[in-house]
Amino acid sequence: MSEFDIIKKYFSRPVKQDMLGVGDDCALFSAANGFDIAVSKDLLIEDIHFFHDVDPISLGHKSLTVSLSDLAAMGASPLACLLGIAMPVANEKWLAKFSEGFYNLSNCVGCPLIGGDTVRSQQGIIISITVLGQVPFGQAIRRDGAQIDDEIWVSGDLGSADIACRIISSKIENNKFLLSRTINSLEWPNARLNLGHSLRGVANSAIDISDGLIQDLTHILNASNLGAFVYYDNLPFDNFLLDSLSKDDIKKSILNGGDVYELCFTAPKCQHNNIINISKELNIKLSLIGGIVSKRGLDIIYNDGSILDNIPSGFSHF
Ligand SMILES: Nc1ncnc2c1ncn2[C@@H]1O[C@H](COP(=O)(O)OP(=O)(O)O)[C@@H](O)[C@H]1O
Numbered sequence: 001m002s003e004f005d006i007i008k009k010y011f012s013r014p015v016k017q018d019m020l021g022v023g024d025d026c027a028l029f030s031a032a033n034g035f036d037i038a039v040s041k042d043l044l045i046e047d048i049h050f051f052h053d054v055d056p057i058s059l060g061h062k063s064l065t066v067s068l069s070d071l072a073a074m075g076a077s078p079l080a081c082l083l084g085i086a087m088p089v090a091n092e093k094w095l096a097k098f099s100e101g102f103y104n105l106s107n108c109v110g111c112p113l114i115g116g117d118t119v120r121s122q123q124g125i126i127i128s129i130t131v132l133g134q135v136p137f138g139q140a141i142r143r144d145g146a147q148i149d150d151e152i153w154v155s156g157d158l159g160s161a162d163i164a165c166r167i168i169s170s171k172i173e174n175n176k177f178l179l180s181r182t183i184n185s186l187e188w189p190n191a192r193l194n195l196g197h198s199l200r201g202v203a204n205s206a207i208d209i210s211d212g213l214i215q216d217l218t219h220i221l222n223a224s225n226l227g228a229f230v231y232y233d234n235l236p237f238d239n240f241l242l243d244s245l246s247k248d249d250i251k252k253s254i255l256n257g258g259d260v261y262e263l264c265f266t267a268p269k270c271q272h273n274n275i276i277n278i279s280k281e282l283n284i285k286l287s288l289i290g291g292i293v294s295k296r297g298l299d300i301i302y303n304d305g306s307i308l309d310n311i312p313s314g315f316s317h318f
């Protein structure tokens, strides 16, 4: 099967009439008046970002999710996406499933695939997604917008995806029940697009958690030139973890575990009740985990007042 056959069969579904999708040198679509365009690209590499034997349907879903999550973090809505894919062989069974997982999500959130590139790699599968989104002019929620005295919030639960990842890579003891409880967080994450929209005009800053809470919150602090405290005992995680893991394993995963795709955001105290209402309306758990201060640095404080001395660092490729 040639490169063009692959594109035609797996990556050429029709798009809306007002767009030019797959098939020409460029895709075309019009930008709406009064909106900024939001663009983000991510790479996913076999055995670095996903296990080689992962179900390709979930990989198709997750590849798009990680990019949609960047749009969510800025309060943007998806417009379209591009897919770069490199693979050593054209495995039709794999392609059919990957494309199914990808298009299921793309249809669901209204983010049509309008272009990309398909090439052979010498080794391993490489996936690169670019998403394009829009956000009302000037309303994007940025990393550099945190303000002194902001409350720090996080959506959903932390740590589960990292636990699943560590079980599969034999870094923690294999435990069938724990893996079945955590695997969906790793393989089927969902971008918090609705939450991102609701936070426009409410949050001062936001980031999606891909590399771990501490590392990603630190990006907000560095960009905003501020510091923070985080109440360790307020950090949300699935209580099921307590049954089979040591406190240290849980701590490592909730502070530094990546692949979370929840949002961490900061908002002024006057928005507190509004945020509680957003949580109820969207049925998304939102936890108040700390506050922003002027003094640079990050303190993680336990209920008894003690401070965690060695904050472990999060995911870094190098
Ligand atoms: N090779 C690159 N060239 C230009 N910009 C890059 C490159 N790699 C990362 N960036 C930019 O650096 C910033 C941080 O990237 P990253 O940590 O990957 O963000 P995210 O977690 O949102 O994907 C982003 O603005 C991203 O676009």
Ligand SMILES: Cc1ncc(C[n+]2csc(CCOP(=O)(O)OP(=O)(O)O)c2C)c(N)n1
Binding pocket: 042, 043, 047, 048, 049, 050, 051, 066, 165, 210, 211, 257, 258, 259, 315
């Ligand atoms: C096989 C495998 N090993 C390790 C991980 C964990 N992991 C790989 S990359 C990563 C961080 C996120 O990737 P990155 O490329 O930094 O994403 P970005 O911050 O750009 O969104 C994590 C937690 C995984 N998901 N799969």
Ligand SMILES: [Mg+2]
Binding pocket: 041, 042, 043
């Ligand atoms: Mg990135």
